[in-house]
Amino acid sequence: MPPKKKPDGNGPAESALDRQMLHSMILxxxxxxxxxxxxxxxxxxxFCHLYIGQEAVSTGIIxxxxxxxxxxxxxxxxxxxxxxxxxxxxxxxxxxxxxxGCSRGKGGSMHLFxxxxxxxxxxxxxxxxxxxATGVGFAIKYRGGDQCVVCFMGEAAVNNGAFHESxxxxxxxxxxxxxxxxxxxxxxxxxxxxxxxxxxxYKRGATYNxxxxxxxxxxxxxxxxxxLEAIARARKDSSPTLLEVRTYRYMGHSMSDAVSGTYxxxxxxxxxxxxxxxxxxxxxxxxDKTITPGDVDAMEKEIAAVVQDxxxxxxxxxxxxxxxxxEDVYVxxxx
Amino acid sequence: MPVITxxxxxxxxxxxxMHRDDRVFLMGEEVGVYNGAYKVSxxxxxxxxEMRVVDTPITELGFSGVGVGAAMVGLRPVVEFMTWNxxxxxLDQVVNAAAKMLYMSGGQFPMPIVFRGPNGAAxxxxxxxxxxxxxxxxxxxxxxxxxxxxxxxxxxLLKAAIRDDNPVVVLEGEMLxxxxxxxxxEDYIIPLGKAELKREGDHCxxxxxxxxALVAMQAADTLAKEGIRLDVVDLRTIRPMDVDAITASVKKxxxxxxxxxxxxxxxxxxxxxxxxxxxxxxxxxxxxxxVHQADVPMPYAKAIEKAAKPDLAKTIGxxxxxxxIEA
Numbered sequence: 001m002p003p004k005k006k007p008d009g010n011g012p013a014e015s016a017l018d019r020q021m022l023h024s025m026i027l028x029x030x031x032x033x034x035x036x037x038x039x040x041x042x043x044x045x046x047f048c049h050l051y052i053g054q055e056a057v058s059t060g061i062i063x064x065x066x067x068x069x070x071x072x073x074x075x076x077x078x079x080x081x082x083x084x085x086x087x088x089x090x091x092x093x094x095x096x097x098x099x100x101g102c103s104r105g106k107g108g109s110m111h112l113f114x115x116x117x118x119x120x121x122x123x124x125x126x127x128x129x130x131x132x133a134t135g136v137g138f139a140i141k142y143r144g145g146d147q148c149v150v151c152f153m154g155e156a157a158v159n160n161g162a163f164h165e166s167x168x169x170x171x172x173x174x175x176x177x178x179x180x181x182x183x184x185x186x187x188x189x190x191x192x193x194x195x196x197x198x199x200x201x202y203k204r205g206a207t208y209n210x211x212x213x214x215x216x217x218x219x220x221x222x223x224x225x226x227x228l229e230a231i232a233r234a235r236k237d238s239s240p241t242l243l244e245v246r247t248y249r250y251m252g253h254s255m256s257d258a259v260s261g262t263y264x265x266x267x268x269x270x271x272x273x274x275x276x277x278x279x280x281x282x283x284x285x286x287x288d289k290t291i292t293p294g295d296v297d298a299m300e301k302e303i304a305a306v307v308q309d310x311x312x313x314x315x316x317x318x319x320x321x322x323x324x325x326x327e328d329v330y331v332x333x334x335x
Numbered sequence: 336m337p338v339i340t341x342x343x344x345x346x347x348x349x350x351x352x353m354h355r356d357d358r359v360f361l362m363g364e365e366v367g368v369y370n371g372a373y374k375v376s377x378x379x380x381x382x383x384x385e386m387r388v389v390d391t392p393i394t395e396l397g398f399s400g401v402g403v404g405a406a407m408v409g410l411r412p413v414v415e416f417m418t419w420n421x422x423x424x425x426l427d428q429v430v431n432a433a434a435k436m437l438y439m440s441g442g443q444f445p446m447p448i449v450f451r452g453p454n455g456a457a458x459x460x461x462x463x464x465x466x467x468x469x470x471x472x473x474x475x476x477x478x479x480x481x482x483x484x485x486x487x488x489x490x491x492l493l494k495a496a497i498r499d500d501n502p503v504v505v506l507e508g509e510m511l512x513x514x515x516x517x518x519x520x521e522d523y524i525i526p527l528g529k530a531e532l533k534r535e536g537d538h539c540x541x542x543x544x545x546x547x548a549l550v551a552m553q554a555a556d557t558l559a560k561e562g563i564r565l566d567v568v569d570l571r572t573i574r575p576m577d578v579d580a581i582t583a584s585v586k587k588x589x590x591x592x593x594x595x596x597x598x599x600x601x602x603x604x605x606x607x608x609x610x611x612x613x614x615x616x617x618x619x620x621x622x623x624x625x626v627h628q629a630d631v632p633m634p635y636a637k638a639i640e641k642a643a644k645p646d647l648a649k650t651i652g653x654x655x656x657x658x659x660i661e662a
């Protein structure tokens with residue numbers, strides 16, 4: 001399937017946006033390639049879940065939002081954090097467990113937070129953050145604004161009770177929440193066909209009186225277009241949307257897993273790689289002359305420097321001091 | 336001073352705090368149209384409307400998480416559980432989300448939320464509806480836990496809980512809602528983390544909280560007739576615990592009984608005894624004893640239900656034992 005027609009048209013502003021989207025996807029890819037390197041060297045520890053292969057989803061969705069909207073996501077959160085405007089430095093330093101990390105070294109890979117860009121985490125329990133996003137939607141309605149909140153989750157979370165309870169309330173109370181199922185085909189090592197009675201995840205929206213759609217997650221413009229529709233629904237009618245975005249993860253579930261072998265074949269992986277989101281986007285922009293090969297080279301060079309700088313910054317940042325251990329358990333009450 | 340019920344004291348706390356701060360809202364099963372399963376929220380829907388008194392589906396995990404999400408962006412939710420027994424379905428939100436959000440975000444997201452509802456056994460409700468959750472919840476760093484025993488404490492502690500910028504668990508006594516006591520009309524709060532000496536004596540300390548504070552006071556009144564003077568320390572807040580109040584009392588009396596509603600193993604009493612042995616070892620004239628529920632799920636039949644529960648007779652028995660008085 002070729003990429004969709006670009007939803008924003010072809011003027012100079014749109015071309016700039018297209019370049020930004022390509023830049024955003026390449027940044028996520030190169031950043032995480034560096035993360036894998038740092039993990040292998042023991043500079044990053046614990047669980048570390050890479051997003052490589054899914055970059056069009058974060059880019060297509062988050063770049064369609066306003067600054068005052070909100071984003072919540074899972075433990076596979078590096079890509080979304082970067083698109084939302086968190087610096088490579090603050091994310092890398094968090095992964096390194098350093099004081100200059102976005103969560104002061106206390107959250108790690110799974111718990112990236114930045115209140116300045118309304119990035120409300122990085123959550124580690126599958127499905128556990130879906131009610132939280134619903135609560136943010138409730139708060140928006142309570143205050144009477146026209147913001148919206150995006151909640152990313154994997155397709156395996158859909159079988160969790162938290163998903164059902166949340167979508168029921170969002171449908172019942174008409175909350176401006178965009179629930180995004182990133183269907184990357186596997187909940188850890190369990191294929192969705194082996195876990196869900198319904199194979200088309202988006203169809204579950206009907207159960208909750210929520211508009212839903214299936215989206216090609218390798219095509220950044222298709223993702224953007226579906227998101228713009230969902231956003232309009234949220235802002236105008238305070239209504240929720242369920243998007244099933246079909247994508248694929250190239251890496252293992254986390255850094256401790258093999259890329260293929262046990263639950264999927266290398267052939268399957270190679271097949272999916274043929275529709276790489278970055279390659280699709282790049283090819284289209286080259287074909288319609290939005291960019292030149294020289295532009296791409298320059299972009300790659302600039303991104304390589306940013307990513308290396310984030311590594312150097314993280315490596316130089318101190319570990320949290322002992323006093324930090326007992327900080328942030330409780331906050332001093334001011335009211 | 337007006338004499339009102341524990342239920343009405345909680346109602347007054349909610350009403351006053353909702354008037355004081357429009358970010359405060361109440362959410363839970365039957366809190367609105369039905370006026371609350373235990374009528375704690377009576378009249379609030381009429382007064383504040385359905386955006387601030389929110390009837391939820393029966394979906395504890397879901398609406399607790401809605402509260403946590405709303406608190407992340409600046410609202411101050413009061414989440415009511417019809418009983419704490421149902422809150423087990425929501426513990427992921429209380430423990431993994433509310434209690435840890437501030438810490439794992441490196442201090443970025445305070446969590447001004449209250450989780451409240453009836454706790455502990457009532458009468459003949461059997462195993463799934465008769466449990467005291469203090470020790471489960473107080474185990475978690477990041478949570479504060481209060482257990483008011485009187486109407487005065489109920490109003491003052493709930494108001495303090497709502498104003499606190501941290502997640503606060505309020506364990507109300509299911510059997511306390513109809514109890515009465517003096518409660519001022521005016522605004523007051525009881526600081527979290529402060530115990531109260533509910534009876535003063537120099538023979539033996541009883542350290543307790545919540546509904547059991549009433550049993551301890553009855554024990555003090557009963558034993559006073561025999562010339563035994565009890566020091567009754569009502570913790571009021573279980574986390575953070577007022578250790579100074581415990582040790583000051585035990586250093587005065589040299590004997591202690593710890594009275595709690597829950598089970599023995601890993602109970603609140605075990606923690607209290609640990610503070611006592613650490614700080615009062617050389618002051619003790621007898622081993623510290625504990626009074627608690629029998630180590631069984633709560634039975635239904637009246638006689639064995641009574642046998643399972645901590646009560647006045649067991650408390651008096653324990654006091655006499657630590658005082659080496661033949662029963």
